[in-house]
Amino acid sequence: MAPAPDGASALALGIDLGGTKIAAGVVDASGRILGRGHRLTQPQEGWEAVVDRMVAAGEEALAQAGVTAEALAGVGIGSPGPVNPETGVVVEAANLFFKNVPLAEAVAARFDRPTYLDHDARVAALGEYRFGAGQGATHLVFVTVSTGIGAGIIVKGRPHQGAHFAAGELGHTVVMPNGPRCTCGLNGCLEAVASGTAIAKLAREAMARGEAPILAQLAGHDPERVDARLVAEGVRRGDPACRQVLDQATFYLGLALAGVINLIDCDRIVLGGGVAKMGELLFEPVRRTVAASVVATGRQVPIVPAALGSDAGILGAASLALAPLTPGS
Amino acid sequence: MAPAPDGASALALGIDLGGTKIAAGVVDASGRILGRGHRLTQPQEGWEAVVDRMVAAGEEALAQAGVTAEALAGVGIGSPGPVNPETGVVVEAANLFFKNVPLAEAVAARFDRPTYLDHDARVAALGEYRFGAGQGATHLVFVTVSTGIGAGIIVKGRPHQGAHFAAGELGHTVVMPNGPRCTCGLNGCLEAVASGTAIAKLAREAMARGEAPILAQLAGHDPERVDARLVAEGVRRGDPACRQVLDQATFYLGLALAGVINLIDCDRIVLGGGVAKMGELLFEPVRRTVAASVVATGRQVPIVPAALGSDAGILGAASLALAPLTPGS
Known part of the structure; x- marks a missing residue:
């Protein structure tokens, strides 16, 4: 699932899933956020409903950026954890009442794009590394x-x-x-x-x-x-x-x-x-x-x-789906 | 400098360079030490003389194993440090009086085999990982x-x-x-x-x-x-x-x-x-x-x-030159 080589692949959707709020952003390869979307998490309604709101926040961001999901190289998600980035499963997230939730698969099914998941702390670190104080x-x-x-x-x-x-x-x-x-x-x-x-x-x-x-x-x-x-x-x-x-x-x-x-x-x-x-x-x-x-x-x-302040989450999540900075790195 | 694909490449020479002693061993892919060699380090005589003794210990190990350097996939060295594994240079080793010593290059010139260098603590860890309690x-x-x-x-x-x-x-x-x-x-x-x-x-x-x-x-x-x-x-x-x-x-x-x-x-x-x-x-x-x-x-x-006791140094050094356990890992 390598990002497509054409120009359109330089966009990714980053979704920052928190215990109370969901923030989504369409991000380009230089770290600009071209569109944003927000929802409340309301985890008490169950994980499928949380996925619905993640998708709604993502669609809002796509609309604001003026693009469709087809333009995305992929979707990246930062979630409370522990999470398993290899399977895309949130193993446990107490504040979301999540246990073994196949989050990446569920979101991938909705946007039909390669979808990546990692833990929010690592995702924020990746955002600062690629676009912020860690460059x-x-x-x-x-x-x-x-x-x-x-x-x-x-x-x-x-x-x-x-x-x-x-x-x-x-x-x-x-x-x-x-x-x-x-x-x-x-x-x-x-x-x-x-x-x-x-x-x-x-x-x-x-x-x-x-x-x-x-x-x-x-x-x-x-x-x-x-x-x-x-x-x-x-x-x-x-x-x-x-x-x-x-x-x-x-x-x-x-x-x-x-x-x-x-x-x-x-x-x-x-x-x-x-x-x-x-x-x-x-x-x-x-x-x-x-x-x-x-x-x-x-x-x-x-x-x-x-x-990057609170945008580290969106930018880091998007980074999961953007092409690596250096080929093979 | 990938190890050669033939059977002979499954041998490597590991050299464990210490402040007082040098230990060398010819190691096969299963971690057997087929031959050993030893020298005192005598670092006060200068780094070129230390290289001579490393080579002598290596040749002793080769002779005991009944093979020549041509049979080796490569040579690995564990050294006090800090060392730079990318350039093969020992940046500094106070107990050896080493400062910016191009150790891998000097040893490579003598055995005419790809030669790898890393810090002794990491080399011992690699030995235990591959052949010892870390398997x-x-x-x-x-x-x-x-x-x-x-x-x-x-x-x-x-x-x-x-x-x-x-x-x-x-x-x-x-x-x-x-x-x-x-x-x-x-x-x-x-x-x-x-x-x-x-x-x-x-x-x-x-x-x-x-x-x-x-x-x-x-x-x-x-x-x-x-x-x-x-x-x-x-x-x-x-x-x-x-x-x-x-x-x-x-x-x-x-x-x-x-x-x-x-x-x-x-x-x-x-x-x-x-x-x-x-x-x-x-x-x-x-x-x-x-x-x-x-x-x-x-x-x-x-x-x-x-x-592995003190053999961790030889076995880990040899591991630097053996093919990785899993291709691409």
């Missing part, structure tokens, strides 16, 4: 720091899937064996220390102990208003507890990234997700910790912000 | 726990090199930010907690504090006699400090391996090196920690002892 890297790790922490690894243009298609679970690296409890049941996972959820929770606890006076003021003493963005604001205004929480988060995130560099020797790390929007407040201490913790080989591994 | 795995991580700790990663039959050919530095993952000083200058690297050197050093310190009475007896109160093997014996005989040192080493080794599994999703881990010879004293607690620390996906990742 030019040979070994890219894209780390999303959001409510959770996950990574997508791209080696020479291809997503590293892993033996069980489960690679990239960076968030559950234990960095503080006696640290805060993680949602996974362990203590001290990176996610329990450095995710947006964790940063907010740890700051909220400090506030409850009366240790975060400036944050308390910013939040109007309402714990529910404390999120990672507000903690960052607290740091800027000199709140000691916010500073301590963020120092801890960036230190352990930096240590974990240094471990990634030591182990797989990537040449770029892209950080995305809501927490990465803190900018230098996050990047500066993370870069400092990484520089101090990587095996000295003279290499410099740039750690840069994601460039 | 049948698709994503193998081979971890050597010896004076240092290093890893070789094999993905679908190919060594994962990394962007700077520096992948596998698992020993310098920081696992205890305030832990013991590592030779690399950082604190709390895995190597500073769980290598043979570290285990001996930490036990020696406990002995000096009077906390290791049984170990002191075993060592005849001579700190110089304390090595990882003796610490293991101390554990077996109930020494509390030896127990504490080994518990700490196996806990952090287990955490680090769980991190490897979470990140790259391998389906087998092989442990080799002197410390792994402790057997169940090491494997049982490591497996327990890994099982408790890996993201739950239902997968079981076997953690098994290396099978």
Whole structure:
């Protein structure tokens, strides 16, 4: 199912399937999104209905781009997982109530085009690799720091899937064996220390102990208003507890990234997700910790912000169906 | 430089270049070593003289196998590094006084056969993958726990090199930010907690504090006699400090391996090196920690002892020059 060699093959439909929203886009070989479509996921209605809405979002994008499905080299899908890219099956996606759903086949039947599926974290990494902040890297790790922490690894243009298609679970690296409890049941996972959820929770606890006076003021003493963005604001205004929480988060995130560099020797790390929007407040201490913790080989591994925002999902999904950047790569 | 298609091509010469010794072997496609050769490395005499001794060891192996170089599909070399497998150059090997040595080219000129070079840790991993405890795995991580700790990663039959050919530095993952000083200058690297050197050093310190009475007896109160093997014996005989040192080493080794599994999703881990010879004293607690620390996906990742001992270097080096197991893999 190699993409057709004619000019029309330089278009692909990318579908980013999320727990609440579906975003679709018609993408050309240079990464322009020529048309977009959206639907709510409504997973409680069953997977066949979700496929209907994926197709509807795709048709909306095709209509906006002024093309028909025949013009597509193929369709790419990014889905929560684990997924099996070889069979096109979503093995399990708890937030979608999916279990062994033959998603690629179902979508292929509707557009009658070659259809590819991969895990959303790897798909977003592929988008940044091909069209965003990862361009030019040979070994890219894209780390999303959001409510959770996950990574997508791209080696020479291809997503590293892993033996069980489960690679990239960076968030559950234990960095503080006696640290805060993680949602996974362990203590001290990176996610329990450095995710947006964790940063907010740890700051909220400090506030409850009366240790975060400036944050308390910013939040109007309402714990529910404390999120990672507000903690960052607290740091800027000199709140000691916010500073301590963020120092801890960036230190352990930096240590974990240094471990990634030591182990797989990537040449770029892209950080995305809501927490990465803190900018230098996050990047500066993370870069400092990484520089101090990587095996000295003279290499410099740039750690840069994601460039595509939420479009990484559409662009990466489309990349699955576009011809590879370099023939045979 | 594809191996010749005839029967004779099913032989390769593997050369394992170490800081003190060179071992060579003529290897067939089933992993039998048909002839062996040995030399001392004597790196202080310069790299050209080292090449002479590598060639002499190789010729010894050929003579013992009763074949000439013409019978070889090629020659493979495992070297300390970093090395660049694409150019065949040893970029730097401090213990050999090598800097930018065109080792593959120099050896190729002498045997007149296609010659391949890779880093010794990856070469040993390839040996275990093809002929040893890694057979049948698709994503193998081979971890050597010896004076240092290093890893070789094999993905679908190919060594994962990394962007700077520096992948596998698992020993310098920081696992205890305030832990013991590592030779690399950082604190709390895995190597500073769980290598043979570290285990001996930490036990020696406990002995000096009077906390290791049984170990002191075993060592005849001579700190110089304390090595990882003796610490293991101390554990077996109930020494509390030896127990504490080994518990700490196996806990952090287990955490680090769980991190490897979470990140790259391998389906087998092989442990080799002197410390792994402790057997169940090491494997049982490591497996327990890994099982408790890996993201739950239902997968079981076997953690098994290396099978090839020091022959992994010869067999892996030869593998570089043997035809791939599966065509196109």
